[in-house]
Amino acid sequence: MQINNNYANLKDSYLFKTITQKVNAYKTANPDANIIRLGIGDVTRPLVPAVVTAMHVAVDEMGQKESFSGYDDGGVGYPFLREAIAGYYAGYGVAVDPEEIIVGDGSKSDISNILDLFSPDARVLIPDPVYPVYVDTNIMAGRKITFMNGTAQNGFLPLPDDLENAENLSEPGFTPDIIYICSPNNPTGAVYSREQLKKWVDFAKKSGAVLFFDAAYETFVQTPGLPRSIFEIEGARTCAIEFCSFSKLAGFTGVRCGYTVVPKELSFNGQALHAWWRRRQTTKFNGVSYITQRGAAAVFSPEGFSQIKENIGYYLENAKIISATLKELGIRFTGGENAPYIWLRCPGGMGSWEYFETLLEKANVVGTPGAGFGQNGEGYFRLTAFGERENIEEAMGRITNL
Amino acid sequence: MQINNNYANLKDSYLFKTITQKVNAYKTANPDANIIRLGIGDVTRPLVPAVVTAMHVAVDEMGQKESFSGYDDGGVGYPFLREAIAGYYAGYGVAVDPEEIIVGDGSKSDISNILDLFSPDARVLIPDPVYPVYVDTNIMAGRKITFMNGTAQNGFLPLPDDLENAENLSEPGFTPDIIYICSPNNPTGAVYSREQLKKWVDFAKKSGAVLFFDAAYETFVQTPGLPRSIFEIEGARTCAIEFCSFSKLAGFTGVRCGYTVVPKELSFNGQALHAWWRRRQTTKFNGVSYITQRGAAAVFSPEGFSQIKENIGYYLENAKIISATLKELGIRFTGGENAPYIWLRCPGGMGSWEYFETLLEKANVVGTPGAGFGQNGEGYFRLTAFGERENIEEAMGRITNL
Known part of the structure; x- marks a missing residue:
């Protein structure tokens, strides 16, 4: 065996x-x-009253023959929710096509499952300290992980320049394939500025790497000018995937809903990752509960x-x-x-x-x-x-x- | 990259x-x-009225501070649901410990994600014709697939004896690591008898293989004596994993809930797969919606x-x-x-x-x-x-x- x-x-x-x-x-x-x-x-x-109301309506719809919903066709999220999410992005000036949004059952699943699209030989760069799921999921796949140091000196916001201090840098001339960035950060609460994220975008493009941008806490950003989405940064659409969640946005930890944004122009070796991610989800996943998706869409009602x-x-x-x-x-x-x-x-x-x-x-x-x-x-x-x-x-x- | x-x-x-x-x-x-x-x-x-009612109650619980449920601790399913499922098994004479039941968001996800526990070098034996997900998920992992022929001659129920007719049998003395069995079968509707399943269990044990038993359609079995669970067969607890779903049992295609049974005594190379599957789910998944789980539990009320x-x-x-x-x-x-x-x-x-x-x-x-x-x-x-x-x-x- x-x-x-x-x-x-x-x-x-x-x-x-x-x-x-x-x-x-x-x-x-x-x-x-x-x-x-x-x-x-x-x-x-x-859960807030608007979500509760929307979910009650959806439960009743599921209990009636005329309004019953079976499989979410393709398992990537109903258009009503993908459009509402695109509207949320538009609300702070980020243009995302609803087609680029894939609805999943939470960021933890999405950021774990997307690793399917990469080889076990892909070299991974992960900040330390970090959400342990990034590390464990790559260990499970046998990937070599290089850590970059988040310390009091760099405000727990390592930059590409800090790479020379990275741990486990066994190869000279090491370049990563996958770079994890979590901002606002779990666990440190630190938030990258636009200028800092621009350095990561430039570095990812230069290295031919993909940036996994974990934006699970974007809704907590209060300071004007601090970025909430990697797609606020010029050039990110050709190197980044964003992971978002309703867990912290709307208290969905027990309801389970999240989404990824994979820009259509993101491709490696001639393969569009958007199509691959859709294929992964369509094959290995069957979508999120209709009731959950109705609740999630209600988050974006006034x-x-x-x-x-x-x-x-x-x-x-x-x-x-x-x-x-x-x-x-x-x-x-x-x-x-x-x-x-x-x-x-x-x-x-x-x-x-x-x-x-x-x-x-x-x-x-x-x-x-x-x-x-x-x-x-x-x-x-x-x-x-x-x-x-x-x-x-x-x-x-x-x-x-x- | x-x-x-x-x-x-x-x-x-x-x-x-x-x-x-x-x-x-x-x-x-x-x-x-x-x-x-x-x-x-x-x-x-x-959805049936009992499920609708249970989900309304759960939605209201989620809308009140005192009864709100966040993360499903461990992401493997609430005890109330795992116990209800164990009771369902007990109802037709199969003893399963609730601890062996892991609740997921559907059989498609479970039967795909469990492949994480196996090497890309694992050799896979799949009946043909078959639910395409078995094939595609193994192609995604680069596994070599051997097909066994389901034909009008064998009633679309291939047996270990038919292995000599398997396609792509490139190695002499081929033994599989993973064997897929779907009964009642998708797409043929054929159902294995106890005697036939016993042959598969014996073969899996002899080969040191794991049997993936897809029981998504067990509830449709009407003919007395035909098995609904692989665990009705002697010896299955040391070689089989069972996959079940609420999709066809209770019309949950748009609600998303399923479960796996991994017996505690199932181990390979000294590793208990039950512990690994739990670890996989705890790390890469965050459980099924509380509302969904309450609805699923109501399926087993009188x-x-x-x-x-x-x-x-x-x-x-x-x-x-x-x-x-x-x-x-x-x-x-x-x-x-x-x-x-x-x-x-x-x-x-x-x-x-x-x-x-x-x-x-x-x-x-x-x-x-x-x-x-x-x-x-x-x-x-x-x-x-x-x-x-x-x-x-x-x-x-x-x-x-x-």
């Missing part, structure tokens, strides 16, 4: 699963502890959009409360301004998992150890602003009194 | 997409034609189950009507008794696509050319019983009058 032995090279279990196991063990030992979770990036605000903006504002206010506490305590951090994540230096020189245990045991607060995001994350810690207000305030009080 | 050049080896576009294109072209040229679609295996009955049984009965009655017409016309066929598919010999020695064009143009009826399912499908044609009764009757009238 020829199994994929690359799976045996995966380290430990997936970060958030490990955290869940540790928290569950603590809860079993301390059943009365009132644990506040500021760890996994899961939302807490319920009332839906104002309702989700309110939720985003709520989370950003949470981030301010966390930031204020950290400032008071003299703890250094990035993020929280244009992102739901606050990335802090563990106080007292503590290691990431040491601080995780300290917070869990002494404050009953769960965060995410920075070391789980890569070796540059050691000594750092991620808090998320997705909690409920009273929990955030209570958690900050406990941390202040530690 | 190192792209996955295997994609360039895919033939034409995906079968059903090709049919859609041909039908659309015909419709454009003949806008008044009243086309009846008995082609793609999509259901037409709406009222839900009696409602879906009524729909299955409706489709099987359709199949009887189609079968009766074909018998009258002296057209040979298999299926339709324990499956929603009727697999017929094209009359007058016509080829598959020739008969497709004839039916489309002369009867405005769309079916699926057998040749789309493999070379042994040439000269055959698939009709599905998923249409609405009046359409089925109208279509049969038109075919009778051809």
Whole structure:
């Protein structure tokens, strides 16, 4: 039997699963502890009324012969949703053809499954610290990964110039095939400027690489002028694929919907990746629930959009409360301004998992150890602003009194 | 750039997409034609009331802070659904641990994505004719495929003994790593007996191969004694993975839910595939919509189950009507008794696509050319019983009058 032995090279279990196991063990030992979770990036605000209403209508449509919807033809998303997404892009000045938008069941699936289009020999460049899925999915395929260092010195925003400091650069003259960029960044909350992204676009084009731009947190960008889409950058349409999600935009973590944008002019070795990605999805996927797609489209209705903006504002206010506490305590951090994540230096020189245990045991607060995001994350810690207000305030009080 | 050049080896576009294109072209040229679609295996009955009610409740839960559900922890399905599925198995005497059940967004995704766990060098054995997804997904991974012939002689149910007649058997002493079995079969409607499946289980164990058992149509099995699950066969727990779907069971083609059963004792080279599949799903997938999972669980409630049984009965009655017409016309066929598919010999020695064009143009009826399912499908044609009764009757009238 020829199994994929690359799976045996995966380290430990997936970060958030490990955290869940540790928290569950603590809860079993301390059943009365009132644990506040500021760890996994899961939302807490319920679906907004416009989405709920749209989904009820869709459920009823599915229950009637005349309005029942079966397979989403081609499995790439209904035109009504792809057009609504294109309208969302147009709203901030980015022109995307609805045909270039492929609807999927979430960014995690999309950014994992798109790797199908590339050879196991493709060379991958990944920032460190980073969302662990980028790393694990490439290990599963046996790809060689080169890491680029995100550090306090570069504001956790590595640039092509930093490549000379990359780890595992075993070949002289190394050029990557696939470059991952996440901005606003998970886990650091840092956001690339237009000028910085232009450097990455230029570098990708020069290297003949594809840029995977993970824009899952674009809706949190508040500072005018900071880019939300890679397609705001000149030249990106011939080198970049963008990944977006309704998870953080509209609280769809339990509903599952995301989308990719693969420009029609993006091709390598004469092969249009847009056609390949469509073929991949049409063959291996059967589309997203009609009910989900109706809910997702309602996000872009005037009332839906104002309702989700309110939720985003709520989370950003949470981030301010966390930031204020950290400032008071003299703890250094990035993020929280244009992102739901606050990335802090563990106080007292503590290691990431040491601080995780300290917070869990002494404050009953769960965060995410920075070391789980890569070796540059050691000594750092991620808090998320997705909690409920009273929990955030209570958690900050406990941390202040530690 | 190192792209996955295997994609360039895919033939034409995906079968059903090709049919859609041909039908659309015909419709454009003949806008008044009243086309009846008995082609793609999509259901037409709406979701049953018990499912609709459960989904409304779930949508409301998602709209309230107290009952909102975010990420499905681990992305493998909520315990309430995995336990309900285990109960469904228990209902016909098959013991499956809920922990062995992994909920996904449909059989197409599951049976495609599970290939991640195997090497590109794994040797694949696929019956012909067959659901094209088995073939295309392995071409995408660059795997060598050996076909085994399903023919009128073996009732379209090839057995290990037929392997000596397999195509592309380039190596002497060939043994497969992965064997696909679909029963009730898509496209032929044929169903393996227990004795026949026992031969496959024995062969898989002897070869050290894994058996992918696609049970998407198990709910259509009517004849007492015919197996619905591979786990009805002794020894299957150490060699088989089962794939099931709510698509045909409960009309979820537009809702998206399926599940796999990977027994805990199934391992190769010391690696438990259950743990690997969980790891794959936890890393590359984020679970199925909470609303969908609540709807799926309602299928197994007493009222839900009696409602879906009524729909299955409706489709099987359709199949009887189609079968009766074909018998009258002296057209040979298999299926339709324990499956929603009727697999017929094209009359007058016509080829598959020739008969497709004839039916489309002369009867405005769309079916699926057998040749789309493999070379042994040439000269055959698939009709599905998923249409609405009046359409089925109208279509049969038109075919009778051809």
